[in-house]
Amino acid sequence: MVDPNLRLIDASTFLKIPEGEGFPELWSGYEAYKEEHIPGAAYADLLKDFTNPEGKAPFKIATREQFLKAVEPLGITDETYVVIYDRGPLVNVDILASDWSARLRWQLKYEGFDNVAVLDGGFRKWKLDGRPTESGISTYKPAPFPGKRREHLIVSKEEVKAALGDENIVLINSLSEADFRGETTTYPRPGHIPGSKHAFFGSHSDPETRLLYDDATLRATFEKLGALVPNKKVITYCGGGIAATWNALLLNKLGQENVAVYDGSLNEWAADESCPLVTG
Known part of the structure; x- marks a missing residue:
């Protein structure tokens, strides 16, 4: 039975570093999420929803207003706890870290929410262990975010x-x-x-x-x-x-x-x- 207080979030984002000169390619993991994700996981689009599009540097953190709008559909409250995972840092290099998950975890902490963890090994380890996945879209009941910015x-x-x-x-x-x-x-x-x-x-x-x-x-x-x-x-x-x-x-x-x-x-x-x- 799934814990009703769990908020499981897929934060996959894709980054490709060029082999020679040139800028890295960066794109949302939403399509990959719809194709396959851990059962019950909702998706958080770090690139589209949790980043300030007017930032002077790529991936500048969202304003408080942008963040509150983006996080509300995830249904995070004082009674919930959050577990985040992703598909790894890069698409062309196998690096063992869950930095996209860590980014969202840090953002939640920055905005005032502490009851959050990152799934060790991420989606790749989940798949290697033969655990179940599903396709489609999962959602949670929207809720006002409870934290205050630090x-x-x-x-x-x-x-x-x-x-x-x-x-x-x-x-x-x-x-x-x-x-x-x-x-x-x-x-x-x-x-x-x-x-x-x-x-x-x-x-x-x-x-x-x-x-x-x-x-x-x-x-x-x-x-x-x-x-x-x-x-x-x-x-x-x-x-x-x-x-x-x-x-x-x-x-x-x-x-x-x-x-x-x-x-x-x-x-x-x-x-x-x-x-x-x-x-x-």
Whole structure:
């Protein structure tokens, strides 16, 4: 019997990184959701409904008004709990992370809702385990969203600039090693924000089980970066504020609650010549 307080949400979004130069392709996962999803799951279109179309950087977080309109059909109330899953970060690279789910989870947390989890392994693991799926569209009874926005969970470009050189703030770049070193051409300028530590968001799961490593292993990774030191603040960033939310989720899981996401990330930072970047 399905728990009437469960809100199961498919947040699949598709991103394809070009092999050479050029901009990434990005599209909604709605058609894939209609074709096949976990039974009872509703769909949240992060690209269409949960993003501000007037944002200066791709995938800028929705305004409060836009968010409330988008989230109401999901039927989230104080009595419900939310579980989110997706089909993986990229369509052309098998990376073990659920960053689209983490993005929606972070957005719900930002807007004031905490009773939310991400399905470890996502839809791919669900399918590999031979679990049931269905086609069509599932919905929940619409409800006014109960939370209040927490501005401190997301930082701006100006706040990141102010954080440079601050020993009490740890900046974490969540992209690949090649992106971090500045060997790719995905963003307007190559490199990483000065002083950033590196933790590739796709390195936290076991390739054999496709599930997250245990907490001890995850803790060792982030302790090396100084990200679990009490009284320090952590700012995670990536290319467009998606992968960064996966690292933010894991830091929260390990007990570090003082975590903010730089929503504009390198799409915004690298486009501004006044914002420093380093390579290597």
